[in-house]
Amino acid sequence: MSVAVYRLVIAYDGTDWAGWQRQPGAETVQGTVESALAEVLGERVAVVGAGRTDAGVHASGQAAHVRWRSGFPLSGLVHGTNSHLPPSVRVMQASSMVPEFHARKSARAKQYRYRLRREPVISPLHGRYCVALRGEVDLEALGGAASAVVGRHDFTAFARSGGAHGQPWRRIDEAEWTSSGPQLEFRIVGEGFLRGMVRGLVGTMLEVGRGRRTLEQFEDLLRGRPRTEAGPNAPARGLTLERVDYEESWFASESFPL
């Protein structure tokens, strides 16, 4: 039996999940996708994610890989798995990849988005995915902080305490704040992220936007300052992992659906 590697694009509403990563005794997205896929394949196989997301964080485009026999119908991986998943998790797409593909190691970049709303009361129709922003923020100051994030930095100050194993340098390609009506969004694209990094950046940039921290102080944090010097993590529900990018050369076939 020849073996192939499949990439799954997975979306989830993280509200009621204990994060992506399988843990004993917790309801996780990874464990749930593995159970659903086992119903389709007749056997439990590991679903290896491009990265973990914390409890309450959403994804519209998490990526994961699965090793299984070659030639398995991509439509079955999508619709078959979805028929065994709860409505808060969906396989959006499946692709056949070259054998060396690895969802985490092959990732070129990831995009995250953080959503806030400047409203006295947040509607329940937004409240699962957006966080209330109280008081005034200076959009120009936020933009300055976002520009400072772009480039290669030591992000120790923004990594979850105790979670920064390995080297803390990461390359950020794009980072911007945009505002539309009451909605305020931060979008960031980078080669990789430390645990808790986006939420730590958002929480600390908001302090810059409120004038509680200068841009210079913020820039200093990007030089490997300790976690205790940065601001608090912004709440999980505002954050969505939108995309994991791979080079075209990893793909062995067209994706389903296209």
Add this chain to the structure above:
Amino acid sequence: MSVAVYRLVIAYDGTDWAGWQRQPGAETVQGTVESALAEVLGERVAVVGAGRTDAGVHASGQAAHVRWRSGFPLSGLVHGTNSHLPPSVRVMQASSMVPEFHARKSARAKQYRYRLRREPVISPLHGRYCVALRGEVDLEALGGAASAVVGRHDFTAFARSGGAHGQPWRRIDEAEWTSSGPQLEFRIVGEGFLRGMVRGLVGTMLEVGRGRRTLEQFEDLLRGRPRTEAGPNAPARGLTLERVDYEESWFASESFPL
């Protein structure tokens, strides 16, 4: 003690609710708002809605009125009530109204929106509020059907069977389909709606859009044809009550929040 009438604007994610209207043994939005308000006022008072919404239907701007002593702080009606509500229901705004105000009888118009997505798999981040649209639809045909809905018609064909008490004529002021990327939306504004009317209209217009029913046949339904001749109700979760409009003259004060 002088008595006043307050209008509340209420938003809810209808997914897990048995609709707006209080019913014995069911979790309804009306009953839940009354319980939360009782914690604030120290006494249970009726919360009279502008209209009922079915189980699973959402609202970003349902309206309701409450009779209570005059001079009660509007901020307390909003934040106090919200502190006793589950996250899926929120009081968005409170206003003092003139004594004759009645949320249903004084309403000038309501706006509903129905959301569909033309995607093979709907992301869980959209799936609570949007319905998957399978196959091709002709946007021009949908637009023709929407135009036919505008005006004064006998909507018996689109009322929930057994639910059309009273006269079945309603005036529709605006009706339009709009398309943006994968998203397809129907927006309708009218003086009032029969039970199930928007979902019946959407389900039947989609048959026109798919070429299964001609525009002429659709127009004929607007002349009081029986319910059995129209198409199926579109699913509840695609529908949101967005706005209930009142003349300025009903308002006795500025609203909180503005």
